[in-house]
Amino acid sequence: MDILELSSTLQRTITTLHKELRKHISLVSVYSMTELETIAHLSRNPDLMPSQLATLTRVKTQSMSQILHKLENDQLIQRKPCSNDKRKIYISLTPYGTRMVEKMKKDKNEWLQSTIEAVLNEEEILRLEQALPLLHKLIDQNN
Numbered sequence: 001m002d003i004l005e006l007s008s009t010l011q012r013t014i015t016t017l018h019k020e021l022r023k024h025i026s027l028v029s030v031y032s033m034t035e036l037e038t039i040a041h042l043s044r045n046p047d048l049m050p051s052q053l054a055t056l057t058r059v060k061t062q063s064m065s066q067i068l069h070k071l072e073n074d075q076l077i078q079r080k081p082c083s084n085d086k087r088k089i090y091i092s093l094t095p096y097g098t099r100m101v102e103k104m105k106k107d108k109n110e111w112l113q114s115t116i117e118a119v120l121n122e123e124e125i126l127r128l129e130q131a132l133p134l135l136h137k138l139i140d141q142n143n
Contacts, residue, residue: 020111021108021111021112022036024107024108024110024111025104025107025108026103026104026107032067034057034059034063034067035067035070035071036104037056037057038053038057038064038067038068038071039071039076039077039093039097039100039101039104040101040104041053041056041057042077042091042092042093042097043093043097043098043101046092046093047080047090047091047092048090048091048092049088049089049090049091050064050065050068050089050091051064053067053068053091068091071097075094075096075097076093076094076096076097076100077091077092077093077094077097078091078092078093078094079091080092116128
């Protein structure tokens, strides 16, 4: 397999695995992928401004306002004014929102663990484990 074919196959495989993981989030039927992505960004980066969230999720500011309104109504996020500039508002997860993120992680981990145990033999599990540093090296190269 040449490098072009390898990179194409790797990209398709990772994308498919990512989609499978998202299917196994219990809240996927309640929230859109963009809403879930917004929640995930807030779990990694507390206190983001709406404009920053819009940029991170690649949506228009108006669309982000609608997403934030829904998440606030569901008590997943809270708005806090900036102490230095009252015109700026920061968005963060509420304790309930944080628990939801933990639930999503748990759902994905449980699915992946049970799938690995059901589908792969011991040798394949070891090979998968040995591939992880290589995948991390690809990720870290761009950060």
